Amino acid sequence: xxxxxxxxxxxxxxIVGYGGAGAAAAIEASDAGASVLIVEKFGEGGGTTKMAGxxxxxxxxxxxxxxxxxxLTDGTTDRGSIEAHVRGLVDLPIWIERCGGVIRTDxxxxxxxxxxxxxxxxxxxxxxxxxxxxxxxxxxxRYRWPKAQNKGLSRGKAAWTMLSDNIERRRVEVLTxxxxxxxxxxxxxxxxxxxxxEQGGKEIRATARQGVVLASGGFxxxxxxxxxWIGAAIPSAAPPHxxxxxxxxxxxxxxxxxxxMNGIVLSMGxxxxxxxxxxxxxxxxxxxxxxxxxxxxxxxxxxxAGHSGGMLLEDRDHHDAIWRRIPSYVIFDEATRLAxxxxxxxxxxxxxxxxSDDNSMPVESGWISTSSSLAGLASKLGLDAQSLVTTIDDxxxxxxxxxxxxxxxxxxxxxxxxxxxxxxxxWPTVYNTQGGPRRSAKxxxxxxxxxxxxxxxxxxxxxxxxxxxxxxxxNYGEAFVSGRVAGATALGVEPK
Amino acid sequence: xxxxxxxxxxxxxxIVGYGGAGAAAAIEASDAGASVLIVEKFGEGGGTTKMAGxxxxxxxxxxxxxxxxxxLTDGTTDRGSIEAHVRGLVDLPIWIERCGGVIRTDxxxxxxxxxxxxxxxxxxxxxxxxxxxxxxxxxxxRYRWPKAQNKGLSRGKAAWTMLSDNIERRRVEVLTxxxxxxxxxxxxxxxxxxxxxEQGGKEIRATARQGVVLASGGFxxxxxxxxxWIGAAIPSAAPPHxxxxxxxxxxxxxxxxxxxMNGIVLSMGxxxxxxxxxxxxxxxxxxxxxxxxxxxxxxxxxxxAGHSGGMLLEDRDHHDAIWRRIPSYVIFDEATRLAxxxxxxxxxxxxxxxxSDDNSMPVESGWISTSSSLAGLASKLGLDAQSLVTTIDDxxxxxxxxxxxxxxxxxxxxxxxxxxxxxxxxWPTVYNTQGGPRRSAKxxxxxxxxxxxxxxxxxxxxxxxxxxxxxxxxNYGEAFVSGRVAGATALGVEPK
Numbered sequence: 001x002x003x004x005x006x007x008x009x010x011x012x013x014x015i016v017g018y019g020g021a022g023a024a025a026a027i028e029a030s031d032a033g034a035s036v037l038i039v040e041k042f043g044e045g046g047g048t049t050k051m052a053g054x055x056x057x058x059x060x061x062x063x064x065x066x067x068x069x070x071x072l073t074d075g076t077t078d079r080g081s082i083e084a085h086v087r088g089l090v091d092l093p094i095w096i097e098r099c100g101g102v103i104r105t106d107x108x109x110x111x112x113x114x115x116x117x118x119x120x121x122x123x124x125x126x127x128x129x130x131x132x133x134x135x136x137x138x139x140x141x142r143y144r145w146p147k148a149q150n151k152g153l154s155r156g157k158a159a160w161t162m163l164s165d166n167i168e169r170r171r172v173e174v175l176t177x178x179x180x181x182x183x184x185x186x187x188x189x190x191x192x193x194x195x196x197x198e199q200g201g202k203e204i205r206a207t208a209r210q211g212v213v214l215a216s217g218g219f220x221x222x223x224x225x226x227x228x229w230i231g232a233a234i235p236s237a238a239p240p241h242x243x244x245x246x247x248x249x250x251x252x253x254x255x256x257x258x259x260x261m262n263g264i265v266l267s268m269g270x271x272x273x274x275x276x277x278x279x280x281x282x283x284x285x286x287x288x289x290x291x292x293x294x295x296x297x298x299x300x301x302x303x304x305a306g307h308s309g310g311m312l313l314e315d316r317d318h319h320d321a322i323w324r325r326i327p328s329y330v331i332f333d334e335a336t337r338l339a340x341x342x343x344x345x346x347x348x349x350x351x352x353x354x355x356s357d358d359n360s361m362p363v364e365s366g367w368i369s370t371s372s373s374l375a376g377l378a379s380k381l382g383l384d385a386q387s388l389v390t391t392i393d394d395x396x397x398x399x400x401x402x403x404x405x406x407x408x409x410x411x412x413x414x415x416x417x418x419x420x421x422x423x424x425x426x427w428p429t430v431y432n433t434q435g436g437p438r439r440s441a442k443x444x445x446x447x448x449x450x451x452x453x454x455x456x457x458x459x460x461x462x463x464x465x466x467x468x469x470x471x472x473x474x475n476y477g478e479a480f481v482s483g484r485v486a487g488a489t490a491l492g493v494e495p496k
Numbered sequence: 497x498x499x500x501x502x503x504x505x506x507x508x509x510x511i512v513g514y515g516g517a518g519a520a521a522a523i524e525a526s527d528a529g530a531s532v533l534i535v536e537k538f539g540e541g542g543g544t545t546k547m548a549g550x551x552x553x554x555x556x557x558x559x560x561x562x563x564x565x566x567x568l569t570d571g572t573t574d575r576g577s578i579e580a581h582v583r584g585l586v587d588l589p590i591w592i593e594r595c596g597g598v599i600r601t602d603x604x605x606x607x608x609x610x611x612x613x614x615x616x617x618x619x620x621x622x623x624x625x626x627x628x629x630x631x632x633x634x635x636x637x638r639y640r641w642p643k644a645q646n647k648g649l650s651r652g653k654a655a656w657t658m659l660s661d662n663i664e665r666r667r668v669e670v671l672t673x674x675x676x677x678x679x680x681x682x683x684x685x686x687x688x689x690x691x692x693x694e695q696g697g698k699e700i701r702a703t704a705r706q707g708v709v710l711a712s713g714g715f716x717x718x719x720x721x722x723x724x725w726i727g728a729a730i731p732s733a734a735p736p737h738x739x740x741x742x743x744x745x746x747x748x749x750x751x752x753x754x755x756x757m758n759g760i761v762l763s764m765g766x767x768x769x770x771x772x773x774x775x776x777x778x779x780x781x782x783x784x785x786x787x788x789x790x791x792x793x794x795x796x797x798x799x800x801a802g803h804s805g806g807m808l809l810e811d812r813d814h815h816d817a818i819w820r821r822i823p824s825y826v827i828f829d830e831a832t833r834l835a836x837x838x839x840x841x842x843x844x845x846x847x848x849x850x851x852s853d854d855n856s857m858p859v860e861s862g863w864i865s866t867s868s869s870l871a872g873l874a875s876k877l878g879l880d881a882q883s884l885v886t887t888i889d890d891x892x893x894x895x896x897x898x899x900x901x902x903x904x905x906x907x908x909x910x911x912x913x914x915x916x917x918x919x920x921x922x923w924p925t926v927y928n929t930q931g932g933p934r935r936s937a938k939x940x941x942x943x944x945x946x947x948x949x950x951x952x953x954x955x956x957x958x959x960x961x962x963x964x965x966x967x968x969x970x971n972y973g974e975a976f977v978s979g980r981v982a983g984a985t986a987l988g989v990e991p992k
Contacts, residue, residue, distance in 0.1 A: 320628025
């Protein structure tokens with residue numbers, strides 16, 4: 001690449017963002033004979049793909065799955081896009097094997113079976129988050145990435161290594177540490193013709209003969225956009241300072257329609273000093289509750305799911321506009337502390353934090369507060385002591401009488417009576433966002449009347465087909481499927 | 497106006513939408529010497545302005561009011577825009593008098609006083625919906641439009657007559673039944689140069705020398721946009737089939753940033769056959785409750801405010817994705833039926849419905865269901881009879897013991913025991929939306945990086961400065977203030 005004006009900066013396809021969607025688009029376009037440039041603002045690729053859990057839902061029954069996703073998106077996503085996604089999911093395992101990766105469905109998943117009591121909390125969600133919605137039984141088992149067949153890597157790292165290996169083998173130029181600032185547009189035709197980027201303080205331009213694919217992710221790390229679109233600048237578990245939303249702004253600037261901007265995948269997470277990304281909450285014994293800022297419980301904690309973080313945004317005081325559940329607090333007993341780390345340890349961004357299995361390290365580091373008495377714990381957490389004591393008395397009595405105020409079963413609850421006691425703030429946490437430029441089933445970015453903007457394509461988390469009811473395990477597959485589609489459509493072909 | 501191509505279709509300023517904001521912009525631009533065209537898709541002007549309650553908040557203490565609005569918008573609105581709005585509100589009474597209208601503050605409003613028990617429900621909200629938020633005491637009394645000084649008209653009609661009289665007196669061309677389809681853009685400079693519209697099946701174009709002001713309102717009547725931005729295609733109390741959001745789409749198409757798309761002013765309303773707009777709920781005696789689809793109560797009904805409709809969107813089932821409170825039902829006793837119409841009668845779109853003061857007309861019309869027994873009523877409403885009976889037993893017992901489950905005071909509750917009993921579905925109802933193109937303090941529509949799009953301006957409900965925490969009584973004043981600002985800025989001057 002040379003600087004501005006040099007005619008050698010011409011590619012068939014330019015891809016903005018080197019995560020899963022961008023890599024899939026590049027592989028597809030390259031295999032169709034195109035010269036491809038990937039531009040990535042960070043020093044290395046991977047994006048959210050590399051650190052995620054790597055879950056891909058298989059298709060159980062395609063028609064039912066289409067009906068399910070159609071119902072969940074409730075008219076905000078055209079049926080053609082849903083059908084294209086499911087069709088792409090059906091083809092995905094073959095493509096992954098062709099790329100040298102191996103995925104296998106996880107037969108231990110009990111689709112359709114009633115939830116079994118007991119930890120961890122949140123537990124797994126087999127199939128879909130919405131088992132009561134039409135077509136739920138069309139969702140298939142989850143694919144996993146077996147270590148043995150993936151160079152000893154598992155989950156997101158296995159997926160990413162497969163993708164980046166494939167990029168290296170192809171005629172694809174990757175520019176890292178390069179920040180795309182604007183799309184170039186031929187104003188007469190309205191066609192997107194390339195990009196203006198910055199690299200080491202220097203402006204560079206590159207021309208795309210066939211099109212630009214925006215695959216730069218969501219806005220999990222853009223506080224202004226979070227405030228605008230979900231009402232609060234909450235933290236994120238996604239790779240810090242990526243997913244800052246510029247791709248969405250660039251699409252807006254050339255007249256793209258937006259969709260699903262309110263659709264956010266939210267978990268519950270803990271923030272500790274020195275770590276930008278949250279630690280996902282995962283409790284491994286029954287002696288715990290969640291309380292809000294008033295030290296009141298608000299849910300059956302045993303029914304938490306991986307994406308239950310949205311409930312922390314549900315209770316806003318209409319008098320003083322305070323979010324009563326931001327933050328909330330997990331309160332637990334000694335047995336729960338000893339039962340295992342209260343966070344996930346096999347995915348996420350903070351794998352090297354040193355969080356010990358018995359939680360002693362985060363306790364000693366002051367991340368988790370502790371006291372021999374509940375009143376003492378309340379004072380350390382800034383909660384009203386009497387309220388917390390009453391709340392836990394009520395909870396303990398509910399177990400005794402099997403009449404929990406929120407319906408929590410005795411099989412999922414231990415009384416909190418043996419100290420020391422522990423507590424830490426729990427925040428609604430962005431896993432990823434769904435919003436961005438609206439795209440067609442073929443990956444074309446659309447204007448407000450549904451007309452494609454010539455030369456502009458979108459893939460992955462930037463403008464996902466999913467809205468505010470996200471069934472789980474779908475965004476990962478979407479990165480691959482929509483990346484492939486966008487890479488092919490830019491060249492006027494079908495995915496191979 | 498002549499059809500496409502004729503050079504006489506040239507104006508200094510073109511205004512899209514002939515409601516309060518558009519009229520104010522036209523008056524301001526005309527008074528600055530401009531030739532002005534207003535284009536309105538309906539057969540007459542007025543928009544939401546004409547049917548609204550006409551409430552304008554006065555400024556009590558400007559600095560406190562600015563701090564209050566700053567806190568409520570929580571970083572989504574720049575402080576300059578808030579300051580400009582409050583400054584404009586201070587000047588507004590003089591401008592209104594100059595236009596021949598008269599407004600007077602309402603001294604009966606008890607700002608800062610604790611709520612007095614008793615009907616109606618919802619009651620008035622003096623000052624702000626958020627008395628616990630900083631600067632709340634900076635909000636002044638409400639202005640009203642006294643009939644005597646406003647040609648015998650009151651509220652929205654008084655305001656609209658003042659505006660339309662002023663338009664008629666000026667060099668302003670008004671094209672009704674004309675639907676603006678697109679903005680014209682000089683692609684080299686990016687400047688907005690005019691409009692493409694349709695009138696009687698014929699396309700017409702008009703050129704704007706100085707600028708186009710979008711004042712075409714929100715998207716209360718666009719079901720697709722409601723689904724996209726608030727998650728449900730709920731009904732509206734606004735003038736039917738206006739406020740369909742095209743102005744927002746046109747701004748998006750030329751690269752505008754969006755803000756406040758999730759900010760919706762929601763009331764509770766009733767839908768009856770033959771009327772597109774909802775009837776706002778207003779109950780005038782203490783013998784009533786609200787229940788959800790499971791016949792369960794969910795709030796202290798005596799604390800309802802005019803904008804409490806949002807609570808009907810708060811409880812969505814996470815298993816089957818059903819909105820548990822859409823619709824909800826108001827259940828009331830005979831004394832409440834006789835106490836007065838259970839709807840507002842002095843504002844809104846359905847003033848000529850014939851809804852009788854004793855509610856007998858809507859009962860006889862089958863709009864309100866009735867039965868001598870609660871079980872019979874439940875069956876007519878499609879509710880579970882046993883659940884409704886239990887809910888009302890609990891409610892009645894709560895009054896007896898002064899221990900209502902939702903804290904409703906005995907002074908605001910009568911037992912529901914003397915039939916016949918009545919019930920009708922209550923829906924979350926859009927009064928107006930706040931979202932649209934982001935604008936500067938001067939009314940310039942901005943691109944995603946905050947740079948004005950040359951020649952394009954916005955006013956009123958289309959891209960309001962308010963977000964999801966709306967203090968009440970502000971959108972009306974904003975129509976006037978922001979209309980004036982946009983009309984002046986288009987000509988490069990300040991409002992007079």
